[in-house]
Amino acid sequence: MRELKILAVVVALTLITYWGVEPFAHSQMHPHxxxxxxxxxxxxxxxxxxxxxxxxxxxxxxxxxxxxxxxxxxxxxxxxxxxxxxxxxxxxxxxxxxxxxxxxxxxxxxxxxxxxxxxxxxxxxxxxxxxxxxxxxxxxxxxxxxxxxxxxxxxxxxxxxxxxxxxxxxxxxxxxxxxxxxxxxxxxxxxxxxxxxxxxxxxxxxxxxxxxxxxxxxxxxxxxxxxxxxxxxxxxxxxxxxxxxxxxxxxxxDSKKAEREELGPKFLIYMVIFAIFAFLWKASKWREVH
Incomplete structure (x- = not known):
């Protein structure tokens, strides 16, 4: 659980930083x-x-x-x-x-x-x-x-x-x-x-x-x-x-745009499944240590 809490804090801080900086940068580079x-x-x-x-x-x-x-x-x-x-x-x-x-x-x-x-x-x-x-x-x-x-x-x-x-x-x-x-x-x-x-x-x-x-x-x-x-x-x-x-x-x-957009969701699904298996593998290994 500790690792998940750390991950949640890192994700939250990253999103807050991004939300605070990116819109400002965009407004300067591409005025409305x-x-x-x-x-x-x-x-x-x-x-x-x-x-x-x-x-x-x-x-x-x-x-x-x-x-x-x-x-x-x-x-x-x-x-x-x-x-x-x-x-x-x-x-x-x-x-x-x-x-x-x-x-x-x-x-x-x-x-x-x-x-x-x-x-x-x-x-x-x-x-x-x-x-x-x-x-x-x-x-x-x-x-x-x-x-x-x-x-x-x-x-x-x-x-x-x-x-x-x-x-x-x-x-x-x-x-x-x-x-x-x-x-x-x-x-x-x-x-x-x-x-x-x-x-x-x-x-x-x-x-x-x-x-x-x-x-x-x-x-x-x-x-x-x-x-x-x-x-x-x-x-x-x-x-x-x-x-x-x-x-x-x-x-x-941008002739590959359609292919790229089609691949995006598949890649995200793969990453989610990979993350789940990685977490379960880590949990099983650390369970033996403790």
């Missing part, structure tokens, strides 16, 4: 931020307007296809990635999946004022302007129509990799996803993205381990929460799209 706002309540979005996809088609194809491709509707990329990156600083996205990837209110706000919606107005001062012009001069109903059109042509389902490719790969590489062929490199050449962002965005192959699921959930939704003044824009993904991006990061950077 508000949860992700997937309704984007702070943007000037649709404001309840219902869009007309037929009208939106005319508006999108006449205003957007000079820079953006819409492969799903037969509008190919105007310039190759290198040329478009040299012209705009970053490769413009194909709009075929925008209606699925992005929150509708965010899309509307972005069309009106890209820098404000994506929270990067601080980058565009002293004569610098966002490469995409704002369409705040349009009528709110026209903006709603454009959003409705983008939603109408968007695919119903996308794989995790497809979501990552369309949402993140214009700026970020994830080389561990394809080490042999290099197809998961950033679409925008390094020299262009460095000039546009201030530095080369990090490769995301191991970000699920270096940052963790909780951090990424809030960071992608609003990078300014963690890194005030960062050049990374708020992407505007829906909750489902963001979850798919993070799932893909787990597939690439």
């Amino acid at each position: 931020v508000e949860k992700a706002d997937f309704k984007f309540t702070d943007v000037d979005g649709l404001n309840g307007l219902e869009g007309n996809a037929a009208n939106g088609e005319t508006l999108v194809t006449s205003n957007c296809t000079a820079c953006h491709s819409i492969e799903a509707k037969g509008f190919p990329q105007v310039m190759d990635n290198a040329s478009s990156a040299a012209a705009y600083g970053v490769t413009p996205p194909d709009l075929s999946t925008a209606g699925k990837l992005y929150n509708a209110d965010y899309l509307a706000a972005f069309i009106k004022d890209p820098a404000t919606a994506s929270k990067v107005s601080h980058k565009f001062v002293d004569g610098r302007v966002h490469p995409m012009p704002g369409y705040s001069w349009m009528q709110p109903q026209e903006i709603a129509d454009m959003v409705a059109y983008l939603q109408s042509i968007a695919p119903k389902e996308m794989s995790n990799k497809e979501v990552f490719t369309d949402a993140c790969q214009r700026c970020h590489a994830i080389k561990y996803a394809d080490m042999q062929k290099g197809t998961m490199a950033s679409f925008t050449p390094d020299e262009n993205i460095k000039s546009y962002m201030g530095k080369i965005p990090p490769d995301l192959s191991q970000f699920i381990k270096s940052r963790g699921h909780e951090y990424l959930t809030t960071f992608v939704n609003d990078p300014q929460k963690h890194l005030e003044g960062t050049a990374m824009p708020r992407v505007g993904l829906t909750e489902d799209s963001q979850n798919q991006v993070i799932s893909y990061l787990e597939e690439v950077g």
Whole structure:
């Protein structure tokens, strides 16, 4: 019994120390931020307007296809990635999946004022302007129509990799996803993205381990929460799209997670059984001594 009492005291002191130190350390290394706002309540979005996809088609194809491709509707990329990156600083996205990837209110706000919606107005001062012009001069109903059109042509389902490719790969590489062929490199050449962002965005192959699921959930939704003044824009993904991006990061950077989580309970059960047998063996040996 004496040994059990000693063990209980050691365990209690360890838990008290851990409980007192770990939360404080965590709060210093990872300050609390508000949860992700997937309704984007702070943007000037649709404001309840219902869009007309037929009208939106005319508006999108006449205003957007000079820079953006819409492969799903037969509008190919105007310039190759290198040329478009040299012209705009970053490769413009194909709009075929925008209606699925992005929150509708965010899309509307972005069309009106890209820098404000994506929270990067601080980058565009002293004569610098966002490469995409704002369409705040349009009528709110026209903006709603454009959003409705983008939603109408968007695919119903996308794989995790497809979501990552369309949402993140214009700026970020994830080389561990394809080490042999290099197809998961950033679409925008390094020299262009460095000039546009201030530095080369990090490769995301191991970000699920270096940052963790909780951090990424809030960071992608609003990078300014963690890194005030960062050049990374708020992407505007829906909750489902963001979850798919993070799932893909787990597939690439933590592919053994499921196996590890499955092994954990089995290992703990083994340790408990081993501890019981060890205690019974010790008790039998010391009984002979006494």
